[in-house]
Amino acid sequence: MDEVIQITKDIKSGNIKPIYFFMGEEPYYIDKLTEFIEDNVLQEHERDFNQTIIYGRDASIEDIVSTAKRFPMMADRQVVIVKEAQDLVKTIDKLESYIENPQPTTVLVFAYKYKTLDKRKKVTKLLAKNAVLFESKKLYENQVGDWIKRTLSGKGYSIEPKAAAMLVEFLGSDLSKISNELDKLKIILPKGHTFSPQDVEENIGISKDYNNFELRKAIGEKDQLKAYKIAEYFSQNPKDNPIVLTTGMVFGFFSQLLQYHGLKDKSKQNVASVLKVNPFFVKDYEVAFRNYPMKKVSIIIAVLRDIDVKSKGVGSNSIPQRDLLNEMLVKLFS
CATH class of the missing domain: 1.20.272.10 (Zinc Finger, Delta Prime; domain 3)
Structure with missing residues (x-):
C-alpha cells in the first residue's frame, strides 16, 4: 500500500514516468492505479485526442507500440492504457525494444491482472530498470482485516474487529468486493462513524449472529x-x-x-x-x-x-x- 501511495504522489507532483506496468494476483490496486492515471495525468479537455484505451485481447504489441510512438495533439503528452494486458502474455517479450527507448511524450500503462511476469526474463528486468513496475500481491485472509481498518481510517471511518471479521468471512480476500460493500456503508453512514456488526447485518445482509x-x-x-x-x-x-x-x-x-x-x-x-x-x-x-x-x-x-x-x-x-x-x-x- 505504501508503494501505491508513492506512485500516486509522484504523479500528482508531476514526476511522471513513460511506462507503468502494474501486475499481480490482486486486481484491486491494479485497477485503482490505472483509474488514477486515467483521471489525473491529462486535463479533461486533453483526453479526447490524447487518451487511448486498448484491450489486450484486441491488439498486438506492434499495435500498442505504434500507438505509443504517436505525438500528442495540443498537449504535452498522451496516455495509452492497455487493459487486460495479461492477454498479451505470449508476445510480451516484443515490448523489449520500446522499453529500452520509450517515447518521452507518452505515458504507456499496462494493467496485467491475475498474473506476474517471469522475473528472470529480459522484459521484466528492463521494466524494473526503465519503468515503474508494481506487483499487486494477493492478501492472505488474516491480513484483510487490517487492510479494511487502514482503508476506512484514510476515509475518516473506523470499524469494530467483529464487523471486519464478518466481511472477511463472507467475502474472503477479494478487495474489490469488500471495497464495494464498504462504499455502501460510507454512503449510508456519516463520516466519523465506527461500523458495527449491526451495520454490516442491516446494510450488507450478513447475519451478525449466524455465521x-x-x-x-x-x-x-x-x-x-x-x-x-x-x-x-x-x-x-x-x-x-x-x-x-x-x-x-x-x-x-x-x-x-x-x-x-x-x-x-x-x-x-x-x-x-x-x-x-x-x-x-x-x-x-x-x-x-x-x-x-x-x-x-x-x-x-x-x-x-x-x-x-x-x-x-x-x-x-x-x-x-x-x-x-x-x-x-x-x-x-x-
Whole structure:
C-alpha cells in the first residue's frame, strides 16, 4: 500500500514516468492505479485526442507500440492504457525494444491482472530498470482485516474487529468486493462513524449472529445450545453457508489452537503475531485452551478432516448438510 501511495504522489507532483506496468494476483490496486492515471495525468479537455484505451485481447504489441510512438495533439503528452494486458502474455517479450527507448511524450500503462511476469526474463528486468513496475500481491485472509481498518481510517471511518471479521468471512480476500460493500456503508453512514456488526447485518445482509465466526466462538466456549442453533440455521440456508467453508473455518481455528497449546509465551501480542490474528480475538483462543486439552484438539482435527472428506462425497454417498454438521458437533463436544 505504501508503494501505491508513492506512485500516486509522484504523479500528482508531476514526476511522471513513460511506462507503468502494474501486475499481480490482486486486481484491486491494479485497477485503482490505472483509474488514477486515467483521471489525473491529462486535463479533461486533453483526453479526447490524447487518451487511448486498448484491450489486450484486441491488439498486438506492434499495435500498442505504434500507438505509443504517436505525438500528442495540443498537449504535452498522451496516455495509452492497455487493459487486460495479461492477454498479451505470449508476445510480451516484443515490448523489449520500446522499453529500452520509450517515447518521452507518452505515458504507456499496462494493467496485467491475475498474473506476474517471469522475473528472470529480459522484459521484466528492463521494466524494473526503465519503468515503474508494481506487483499487486494477493492478501492472505488474516491480513484483510487490517487492510479494511487502514482503508476506512484514510476515509475518516473506523470499524469494530467483529464487523471486519464478518466481511472477511463472507467475502474472503477479494478487495474489490469488500471495497464495494464498504462504499455502501460510507454512503449510508456519516463520516466519523465506527461500523458495527449491526451495520454490516442491516446494510450488507450478513447475519451478525449466524455465521462461521460465531459458530467457531460457540464451539470454543463449549456453548452447545448456540452452536446447534447456528448449525440448524446453516442447514436451512445451505447455499449461503456451504459446509466446506464451515469445516475449513473450524479446522483453521483448531489448527491455530494446537499452535497456541505449544506456545511458551501466551501474551496477547505474541499469540496475535504467531497465529496471525487480530489481538481482539486472542481471548477466544484463551477460552478454547481451557476447554480443549492438546490431545483432544489433535482428535478434533482428525474428526474435521473426516467430515470435510464426507462433505465432498469422497468414499460415501451424499450425506445431508444437517447430518454432517450435527455429526461434527457431537464429536467435537463429546
